[in-house]
């Protein structure tokens with residue numbers, strides 16, 4: 001069992017979805033959690049309470065809007081003033097679809113700012129202190145769309161391919177830090193395929209319109225197109241993998257992009 005007692009994690013976008021389940025897995029292993037995302041006071045309080053109930057000694061909310069390029073660095077500074085950051089999970093992300101010819105350049109820039117630039121800024125601000133302590137984990141939530149493309153997703157695919165590439169650079173730059181016993185500083189991407197969260201709602205709803213509003217049929221349709229297992233991932237499964245990456249036993253697993261996609265990228 002991975003023991004994160006005495007450690008702290010900043011998980012961006014952790015008020016819901018995949019980020020919340022990653023935060024919960026780390027909390028259950030004893031980590032304190034810097035909870036982050038766009039949320040009203042009630043949702044922020046609810047997430048913090050749930051994480052404390054799961055086992056986090058402390059959980060504190062930070063509401064920085066990552067569409068402002070300055071905000072990500074400020075977020076790390078504010079969290080670091082509260083607790084050293086041992087684990088950084090760049091999970092916050094957005095998606096908007098349109099054919100490349102119709103995609104508004106402002107939408108492109110917004111997606112790249114939130115999905116990629118913010119991760120650059122949090123890594124830049126958080127990783128030197130990890131190196132000083134000989135232990136650190138950066139887990140970037142990319143996507144199958146960091147490994148392969150789909151139509152109508154130019155900014156999303158660009159941001160996720162960028163995240164995979166940038167993570168490999170950071171993995172190389174920090175590879176020699178620490179020891180097997182301390183755990184080293186590793187940087188990896190998790191690349192989910194279809195995973196049941198609200199980010200998929202616009203795509204599921206659009207597909208449901210072709211099936212007389214039948215949501216289950218729409219999901220089955222989406223899965224049959226891309227995900228050979230024909231099963232959605234549960235966000236808690238991404239949490240379980242993130243927790244394993246935090247264990248010192250994973251000290252030599254760095255610079256990878258791990259698909260959790262039911263075989264999507266094996267095709």
Ligand code: NAD
Pocket residue numbers: 012013014015016017018019036037038039064065066067091092093094095114141142143144191192193194195196197198199200
């Ligand atoms: P979600 O919409 O439930 O969660 C997105 C999170 O990002 C929320 O907590 C939200 O508060 C935060 N966020 C969005 N815009 C923000 C902003 N401007 N500033 C700060 N925080 C912001 O979706 P999810 O599925 O949990 O997505 C989490 C990550 O997983 C994303 O990076 C997404 O690209 C990736 N992903 C999801 C799937 C999937 O099928 N669900 C597949 C592959 C990758």
